[in-house]
Amino acid sequence: MSAPNSNQRKACWGARDELWKCLDDNQDNAASCEKFQKEFEASCPAQWVKYFTKRRDFLKYKEKMQTEGFEPADRPKESQS
Amino acid sequence: MGYYKITCMLYESMTTCKELCHCSLKRLHLNQGQDNYRAKSYGVIRLNDHQGQQPPEPLPVHPAIIQKARFAGGSMLCLKRRMLGLVGFIGGDLHAMSGRLLRCTLRSSAVQQTSGSTHHPQRVWLSSQAPLCGHHTPKHRTGLYGPFTHPKQTLGSSRGPLFTQRVALSQGPNTSTAKIRLRTRLVVTLLFGGGLLGTWWYVRNEKQQNHRLQRIEQLKKVALGQGDFSLLDHRGHRRTKRDFLGSWVILYFGFTHCPDICPDELDKISAVVSALDKDQSLPVVQPLFVTVDPERDNVAALERYVKDFHPRLIGLTGTPEEVKVAGKDYRVYASPGPKDEDGDYIVDHTILIYLVNPDGLFLDYYNRMKDDVQIAESIRNHMKSYVKLPE
Numbered sequence: 001m002s003a004p005n006s007n008q009r010k011a012c013w014g015a016r017d018e019l020w021k022c023l024d025d026n027q028d029n030a031a032s033c034e035k036f037q038k039e040f041e042a043s044c045p046a047q048w049v050k051y052f053t054k055r056r057d058f059l060k061y062k063e064k065m066q067t068e069g070f071e072p073a074d075r076p077k078e079s080q081s
Numbered sequence: 082m083g084y085y086k087i088t089c090m091l092y093e094s095m096t097t098c099k100e101l102c103h104c105s106l107k108r109l110h111l112n113q114g115q116d117n118y119r120a121k122s123y124g125v126i127r128l129n130d131h132q133g134q135q136p137p138e139p140l141p142v143h144p145a146i147i148q149k150a151r152f153a154g155g156s157m158l159c160l161k162r163r164m165l166g167l168v169g170f171i172g173g174d175l176h177a178m179s180g181r182l183l184r185c186t187l188r189s190s191a192v193q194q195t196s197g198s199t200h201h202p203q204r205v206w207l208s209s210q211a212p213l214c215g216h217h218t219p220k221h222r223t224g225l226y227g228p229f230t231h232p233k234q235t236l237g238s239s240r241g242p243l244f245t246q247r248v249a250l251s252q253g254p255n256t257s258t259a260k261i262r263l264r265t266r267l268v269v270t271l272l273f274g275g276g277l278l279g280t281w282w283y284v285r286n287e288k289q290q291n292h293r294l295q296r297i298e299q300l301k302k303v304a305l306g307q308g309d310f311s312l313l314d315h316r317g318h319r320r321t322k323r324d325f326l327g328s329w330v331i332l333y334f335g336f337t338h339c340p341d342i343c344p345d346e347l348d349k350i351s352a353v354v355s356a357l358d359k360d361q362s363l364p365v366v367q368p369l370f371v372t373v374d375p376e377r378d379n380v381a382a383l384e385r386y387v388k389d390f391h392p393r394l395i396g397l398t399g400t401p402e403e404v405k406v407a408g409k410d411y412r413v414y415a416s417p418g419p420k421d422e423d424g425d426y427i428v429d430h431t432i433l434i435y436l437v438n439p440d441g442l443f444l445d446y447y448n449r450m451k452d453d454v455q456i457a458e459s460i461r462n463h464m465k466s467y468v469k470l471p472e
Binding site: 003 | 338382
């Protein structure tokens with residue numbers, strides 16, 4: 001199958017953006033965004049769906065790291081002086 | 082003990098100075114030693130003899146201070162001196178005048194001690210043609226703030242080279258000289274300041290240029306793109322690296338099935354090329370798109386793909402070996418992902434835009450963080466500092 005052309009790409013991106021907006025509004029509750037999910041999967045090649053889903057996960061994770069901070073890996077406890 | 086009170090109209094303050102009076106009155110063609118001082122040309126007004134009492138008109142400085150200054154002796158700081166000194170300092174060589182006006186304070190008290198005659202208080206209106214008493218030039222510019230001259234010093238005694246110099250300079254009797262000197266001073270300052278600024282700017286430019294050349298040297302050491310490539314363009318013509326020598330090249334590796342990154346980067350490249358096209362003085366830039374997915378991206382696929390971007394964009398493909406050679410040349414990492422049921426896959430690859438100069442040398446690279454304006458600016462700089470290699 002041939003690669004999506006410019007219009008198809010834009011349609012896919014639009015659907016993705018709609019889906020992501022819905023998820024943002026509903027605190028990532030996938031159930032309430034079924035419609036957008038279907039739309040998204042219809043507009044985009046399967047590989048792209050997988051890719052964008054993973055991308056969203058990554059962006060959420062990155063945001064979490066940046067806002068909430070993170071625990072560094074356990075280190076040997078230093079003695080209190 | 083009487084004292085001379087001189088109100089200098091110019092500064093609107095007062096000082097007590099018999100010596101100044103002496104000197105200035107001399108200038109005013111007055112005789113020393115006379116009780117009645119009359120200026121022939123400056124309209125000195127003679128006041129009533131206050132016999133050491135406070136003058137009737139309000140003082141700009143608190144009377145207590147003046148009292149203190151009068152009786153304290155030779156080493157007392159005159160507050161008025163500071164005021165005048167400040168005015169004079171700002172005024173440039175008005176300062177000299179103020180110095181002259183002021184330094185008297187101390188001397189006056191010494192002279193007062195020695196002389197027993199009464200002196201009539203005078204008000205001398207110093208016009209803008211203020212008399213410059215050569216004897217009273219201060220020792221140094223900031224000398225006003227410290228204990229001044231020893232009361233026992235006589236007039237005209239040498240106080241060092243600065244004094245002599247100032248004496249020499251200050252012999253001009255009129256304000257036009259003062260104005261000229263002020264103007265000269267301003268001009269000199271401006272020139273000096275301008276010179277400093279120019280030097281700084283020039284040095285800064287040199288530094289930036291050095292920085293750029295250094296970076297180019299470093300990238301040359303990395304020596305990307307040394308080899309040759311031979312690929313098919315999106316119209317099916319064979320193109321080699323040699324074909325592109327003589328023009329600047331923007332190179333990007335990607336694939337047509339790329340979800341978002343490649344289209345974004347190619348849009349960016351298109352914007353950069355358009356921006357550089359606008360500048361007539363710059364050479365034309367050739368954008369190239371080389372696929373990292375030769376199995377799917379054949380000539381037809383490329384043709385479909387590149388027409389969505391800048392019209393000059395050339396897509397390049399070939400056999401997997403040819404593509405691999407080209408990629409290796411630029412140390413491009415490319416790794417096809419797992420195929421799904423459609424046979425579709427995503428190729429993980431280096432996302433970089435490469436700049437190659439007309440000699441075929443790799444000069445610079447730009448990652449996702451650089452926007453089209455920054456890239457255009459950088460390329461412009463490279464073009465400007467490009468020195469053609471000797472044949």
